[in-house]
Amino acid sequence: GLILEGQDFAVISDILGDEDQLGDMDFKVAGTESGITALQMDIKVKGITREILSDALNQAKVARLFVLGKMAEIITGPRAQISDFAPKIITLQIKPEKIKDVIGPSGRTIKKIIEETGVQIDIDETGKVKIASPSKEACDKAVDIVESIVQEIEVGKIYIGKVKRILDFGAIVEIMPRTDGLVHISELAPTRVRTVSDIVKEGDEILVKCISIENDGRIRLSRKEALGENIEDYRKRV
CATH class of the missing domain: 3.30.1370.10 (K Homology domain, type 1)
Structure with a gap:
């Protein structure tokens, strides 16, 4: 801020509302330890002298370095990770x-x-x-x-699925919310399966691989092609 009376003047740092309203200048200086990055000035007089500007910049530097020093006492740089408690x-x-x-x-x-x-x-x-x-x-x-x-289903990808329904010719398995596919009886095991319920039951969690997506959007799954995988490994990826 600035109080100007004829040739006499006083530069004031960290002005309050009254000093801003009654004073002759509002001068904001932002920057780092290396220098100034931004300036903003409002004046109520026709102009200021080089001497006034020089004093204002010098006072701003002292104040800026003081504030940065206080900040550095708490934290010396940006955090590598935002606090878990920050919005x-x-x-x-x-x-x-x-x-x-x-x-x-x-x-x-x-x-x-x-x-x-x-x-x-x-x-x-x-x-x-x-x-x-x-x-x-x-x-x-x-x-x-x-x-x-x-998420969209990918052919060749393995999913954790939940058996929703047992049919004579296979099982309906949900692999995502509101997304399920058919594991045909021939895709349940590497050997011949006589009855679907011999291999899986409603509510079972099993690994299945998407082997194709038909033109009408129907998803075909295979349990036997995912038998070599560990379901716990896939739980960790979810």
């Missing part, structure tokens, strides 16, 4: 055609995610999803749920 905002990009899956009928799916995790979710028409929460754990849980909803 989080995570942005995801999903395909626009998947928006309806995340929202669900009458908004039921997105309401359930919010109820389960306590996060705030905003989705725009381009498929940009913003998830906000005071808790990192809640944010991560909501992200996992959204990603599981929009």
Whole structure:
């Protein structure tokens, strides 16, 4: 700030509201230990002299280094990782055609995610999803749920599935929320299977490989092609 009376003047650091209102200058200086990065000035007089500007910049340097020194006593640099207790905002990009899956009928799916995790979710028409929460754990849980909803099935990939229904010719296995496929009886085991229930039962968790996706969207799965894998290894990846 500046108080100017004729040829006499006083430069004031860290001005308050009254000093800003009644004074002749509001001068903000931002920077680092290496120098100035930004300036902003408002004056109520026709102009200031080189001497006034020089004094103001010198006082600003002293004040800036003092503040930076106090900051360095607490933290010397940016944290490598944001605190778990800091509010989080995570942005995801999903395909626009998947928006309806995340929202669900009458908004039921997105309401359930919010109820389960306590996060705030905003989705725009381009498929940009913003998830906000005071808790990192809640944010991560909501992200996992959204990603599981929009994830697309890949041929050749192995999934943990849950047997939902036993049929005479195979088993219906859910591999993602609202996504299931058929394990034909011939794909249950490397040897001939007489009865599906001899190998799997409703509620069983099994590893299955996606072997094809038909033109009509039906998914064909194989249990026998995933028999060499350990289900616990796949749980750790989820």
